Amino acid sequence: MIDVEDLIELVHTYNPRSNADLIRTAFEYGRRMHVGQFRHSGEEYFTHPVAVAAILTEQHLDDATIITALLHDTIEDTKSTYTEVERLFGTEIAELVDGVTKLTNLQLSSSETKQAENFRKLFMAMSKDMRVILVKLADRLHNMRTIKSMRHEKQVQKARETMDIFAPLAGRMGMQWMREELEDLSFRVLNSEARGSIIRRFITLQRETGDVINKITNDVRTELDKQGIEAEVFGRAKKPYSIWRKMEEKQMGFSRLSDIYGFRIVCESEQDCYRILGAIHQRWRAVPGRFKDYISQPKSNGYRSIHTTVSGRDGKRVEVQIRTRQMHEVAEAGVAAHWSYRDGVRVQNPFAVDPAKWIAGLTERFEQSEDHDEFMEAVKLEMYSDQVFCFTPKGEVVALPRGATPLDFAYAIHTRIGDSCVGAKVDGMRVPLWTRVKNGQSVEIMTAEGQRPQATWIDIAVTGKAKSAIRKSLREEDRERFIKLGRELARVAFEHISKKATDKALSTAATRLGLGGAGDLLARLGSAELTAREVVKVLYPELTMSTGDEIDANRAVVGLSPDQTPQRASCCQPVPGERIVGITYRGKGVVIHAIDCPALEEFEEQTGRWVDLHWHSGRHLAVHSVTLELTIRNDAGVLGRICTLIGEQKANISDLTFRDRKPDFYRLLVEVDLRDVEHLHMVMTALEADSDVAAIARHRDLTRRPS
Structure with missing residues (x-):
C-alpha cells in the first residue's frame, strides 16, 4: 500500500x-x-x-x-x-x-x-x-x-x-x-482456457514473425517524416478478449484473423489528422468499409478520432486511429475529462462533454420505457452500442446503433413516421425493412395513412425506442382481447389459492408491480408479458412459500454434494417421480435431466460429468414447471374452460403462448406448475378428456439445452 x-x-x-x-x-x-x-x-x-x-x-x-x-x-x-x-x-x-x-x-x-x-x-x-x-x-x-x-x-x-x-x-x-x-x-x-490459448498463439506468432508492432510503427513514422508531419505513433496487440470476441462473431480461427494489431497516431491539429490519413492511404491500401470519421461526427460521449484499417506489412490488416492531443485526452478519460486537472487548474478541453448534458441524453429514452423489459433492453443496447450515421433526404444526420434498420431510422425521426412506415429507400434504391444500414447512407422512409405496426417488426427493429413504440401500438390494438384472457388467467390463479381476483386485488397488485392499473395488469397477463404466479406472489407471498412437511425445490434432489447447486434442465423439464441424472457444468452447478432426455447423448463419452441422482421421497411443492402443447377448438369459452380444468387439478398456469392461430383451431404452449409426475398425468388426463381438446402432448425444446 x-x-x-x-x-x-x-x-x-x-x-x-x-x-x-x-x-x-x-x-x-x-x-x-x-x-x-x-x-x-x-x-x-x-x-x-x-x-x-x-x-x-x-x-x-x-x-x-x-x-x-x-x-x-x-x-x-x-x-x-x-x-x-x-x-x-x-x-x-x-x-x-x-x-x-x-x-x-x-x-x-x-x-x-x-x-x-x-x-x-x-x-x-x-x-x-x-x-x-x-x-x-x-x-x-x-x-x-x-x-x-x-x-x-x-x-x-x-x-x-x-x-x-x-x-x-x-x-x-x-x-x-x-x-x-x-x-x-x-x-x-x-474462460481462462480460451484466454490462455490466445496468449500462447500470440507468443508463437511473435516468434515466427518477429516484432511486427515495432516494424509497422517505424514504417508509419517514415511516411510521416516524408510528409513533414510531427506526431507520436503507438502500436499494440489487441487484448485477448477483444480477439476472442472477434473470433466468435466472425466464426473463424485465430490464424485467419487479420487485424489483431492496433496503432494510434497523436498529432497537433485537426488539419494534421487528415494529412496523416492521406499519407497512410497513399502508402497502404485501405480496407473497404472499415473507415469511420468520428471527428466530423463525434460520439455522444465526446469521442473524436479517425479510424481506418489498411493492409500493412506482409498483407496484415492493421487498424489505425488518428487524433489530436486534446482528442486523445478525451478518448482516454471519456466523460471524466470534465473534472481533469493540469497544473492546478481544471483542463479546458473543448472536446470534453458536459456530464449533465450527456447523462440527460442517455436517460431521456430510458424514461420512455413503460416496463422493466423495455427498460433493460434500452439500457443494454445503449451500453453496447457502436454508432453509424445516416442521412435524411434533406441531409440531416441520424445516429443509430450498429445493426440498425430503416425501421429504426423511421422511429428515430418520429414515432408517427415509424408507425405508418410501408417501405424504405437506401441511397435511392428500394430495400426490405430488415436491411442493415451503413455509415453515410441516405435513407428515405415511405409512409401510408392507415398503416399500423406489424408483430414481425419486433424482430426487425434493433433500437429500444422502436421496439417500445411497436409493442405499445400492438398492445393497444389487442388490448381488449388480452384483458379478457388475462382476467380468466387471474381468476384461475386466485382460485387455486382460495382467493378471488377482485378489482381491488388486481389494482393493488398493479400498484406493487409499478403498472398503470388493473386494466394494464390484465392486458400484460393476457399477452404473456406477466405471469399469474407473479401477480399472486406480490399479493400473497406467504401462500407461495413451502408449508408443513412439503419438500421445497431447494432440497428436492438427493445425491448432490454440499457445494453443488441443482438446476432443472429446460430441454426436458424433469419432475419428481421420473428417473433423473445430473450433468456437471462449469459455472452452472449440476443440471438435472430426465433419463430419457435426447440431450444426454452428447455426454455418453464424458462419464466423469454424470452424477447419480434421485428425487427426495415425500410430497413436493407444486413449483416444477412443465410445458404442455395443446391444440384446442377456436370457439367462445373454450380457452376459459381449459384454464378452469387445469385449476381444478390444483395446478397453476405460469405462462401461456400462442404458437398458431387458425379460424377453427388454436395451437398453444401452456406452462403449468406441478408437484410430480402423477400430478402431470392428472392434468393431462383431465385435458385429454375434454371434447374441445384435439391434441395434447408434453413439449420438449432441445434448443434450450444448456451448454
Missing part, C-alpha cells in the same frame, strides 16, 4: 494546488475507521480504498473525488456516519460517499425486475454527480485486479456482473482503456 505522502505526490503532479491537509486527514480517518478489517487476501482492508484513490489520480481527478475514494466504504462498513463525514469533509464529499454507498448496495445481477429498478437508481445517481460512478468503476477495477483471493463462485458472479454491466458502462462513458481491462480481467475468470 502506498503511504499518504506518496498519494499526495501523485495528486500534486497534476494539481499542485490540491488540499494536501484535507487528503491527509481523509487518509488517517479512513485508516482509523477500517482498523481491524481485512480483505480475503489477508491484507488490511484500507489498502483497497487507497488503491482506488491511486487509480483515480491516473485520470487527474479533483480532490473531492480522491477523498471520496479514500472514504467510499466508511459509511457502509464502519461506524462512520453521513453526519460525521459531512462535519469533517463538507457536504460535497459526504454526498459523493453516500452516493457510492448506495451504488454498492444495488444488486445489479439480481432478477430482471429488480435489476431494472436498480439500473434506474444507478442512472439516477449518475445524473446527480457523475463522479459517483467514476469512483465505483475504479472500485470495481481494483476488486477485479485482486479477485483471485475470492472463492470461485464469487469470482464468477463478480466477473459476469463486470462483463455485463461495468465494462460496457465504462466504454459508454468513453473510458475505453478501463473497459478493455475490465473485460480482460473478467475473461480470465470466465
Whole structure:
C-alpha cells in the first residue's frame, strides 16, 4: 500500500494546488475507521480504498473525488456516519460517499425486475454527480485486479456482473482503456482456457514473425517524416478478449484473423489528422468499409478520432486511429475529462462533454420505457452500442446503433413516421425493412395513412425506442382481447389459492408491480408479458412459500454434494417421480435431466460429468414447471374452460403462448406448475378428456439445452 505522502505526490503532479491537509486527514480517518478489517487476501482492508484513490489520480481527478475514494466504504462498513463525514469533509464529499454507498448496495445481477429498478437508481445517481460512478468503476477495477483471493463462485458472479454491466458502462462513458481491462480481467475468470490459448498463439506468432508492432510503427513514422508531419505513433496487440470476441462473431480461427494489431497516431491539429490519413492511404491500401470519421461526427460521449484499417506489412490488416492531443485526452478519460486537472487548474478541453448534458441524453429514452423489459433492453443496447450515421433526404444526420434498420431510422425521426412506415429507400434504391444500414447512407422512409405496426417488426427493429413504440401500438390494438384472457388467467390463479381476483386485488397488485392499473395488469397477463404466479406472489407471498412437511425445490434432489447447486434442465423439464441424472457444468452447478432426455447423448463419452441422482421421497411443492402443447377448438369459452380444468387439478398456469392461430383451431404452449409426475398425468388426463381438446402432448425444446 502506498503511504499518504506518496498519494499526495501523485495528486500534486497534476494539481499542485490540491488540499494536501484535507487528503491527509481523509487518509488517517479512513485508516482509523477500517482498523481491524481485512480483505480475503489477508491484507488490511484500507489498502483497497487507497488503491482506488491511486487509480483515480491516473485520470487527474479533483480532490473531492480522491477523498471520496479514500472514504467510499466508511459509511457502509464502519461506524462512520453521513453526519460525521459531512462535519469533517463538507457536504460535497459526504454526498459523493453516500452516493457510492448506495451504488454498492444495488444488486445489479439480481432478477430482471429488480435489476431494472436498480439500473434506474444507478442512472439516477449518475445524473446527480457523475463522479459517483467514476469512483465505483475504479472500485470495481481494483476488486477485479485482486479477485483471485475470492472463492470461485464469487469470482464468477463478480466477473459476469463486470462483463455485463461495468465494462460496457465504462466504454459508454468513453473510458475505453478501463473497459478493455475490465473485460480482460473478467475473461480470465470466465474462460481462462480460451484466454490462455490466445496468449500462447500470440507468443508463437511473435516468434515466427518477429516484432511486427515495432516494424509497422517505424514504417508509419517514415511516411510521416516524408510528409513533414510531427506526431507520436503507438502500436499494440489487441487484448485477448477483444480477439476472442472477434473470433466468435466472425466464426473463424485465430490464424485467419487479420487485424489483431492496433496503432494510434497523436498529432497537433485537426488539419494534421487528415494529412496523416492521406499519407497512410497513399502508402497502404485501405480496407473497404472499415473507415469511420468520428471527428466530423463525434460520439455522444465526446469521442473524436479517425479510424481506418489498411493492409500493412506482409498483407496484415492493421487498424489505425488518428487524433489530436486534446482528442486523445478525451478518448482516454471519456466523460471524466470534465473534472481533469493540469497544473492546478481544471483542463479546458473543448472536446470534453458536459456530464449533465450527456447523462440527460442517455436517460431521456430510458424514461420512455413503460416496463422493466423495455427498460433493460434500452439500457443494454445503449451500453453496447457502436454508432453509424445516416442521412435524411434533406441531409440531416441520424445516429443509430450498429445493426440498425430503416425501421429504426423511421422511429428515430418520429414515432408517427415509424408507425405508418410501408417501405424504405437506401441511397435511392428500394430495400426490405430488415436491411442493415451503413455509415453515410441516405435513407428515405415511405409512409401510408392507415398503416399500423406489424408483430414481425419486433424482430426487425434493433433500437429500444422502436421496439417500445411497436409493442405499445400492438398492445393497444389487442388490448381488449388480452384483458379478457388475462382476467380468466387471474381468476384461475386466485382460485387455486382460495382467493378471488377482485378489482381491488388486481389494482393493488398493479400498484406493487409499478403498472398503470388493473386494466394494464390484465392486458400484460393476457399477452404473456406477466405471469399469474407473479401477480399472486406480490399479493400473497406467504401462500407461495413451502408449508408443513412439503419438500421445497431447494432440497428436492438427493445425491448432490454440499457445494453443488441443482438446476432443472429446460430441454426436458424433469419432475419428481421420473428417473433423473445430473450433468456437471462449469459455472452452472449440476443440471438435472430426465433419463430419457435426447440431450444426454452428447455426454455418453464424458462419464466423469454424470452424477447419480434421485428425487427426495415425500410430497413436493407444486413449483416444477412443465410445458404442455395443446391444440384446442377456436370457439367462445373454450380457452376459459381449459384454464378452469387445469385449476381444478390444483395446478397453476405460469405462462401461456400462442404458437398458431387458425379460424377453427388454436395451437398453444401452456406452462403449468406441478408437484410430480402423477400430478402431470392428472392434468393431462383431465385435458385429454375434454371434447374441445384435439391434441395434447408434453413439449420438449432441445434448443434450450444448456451448454
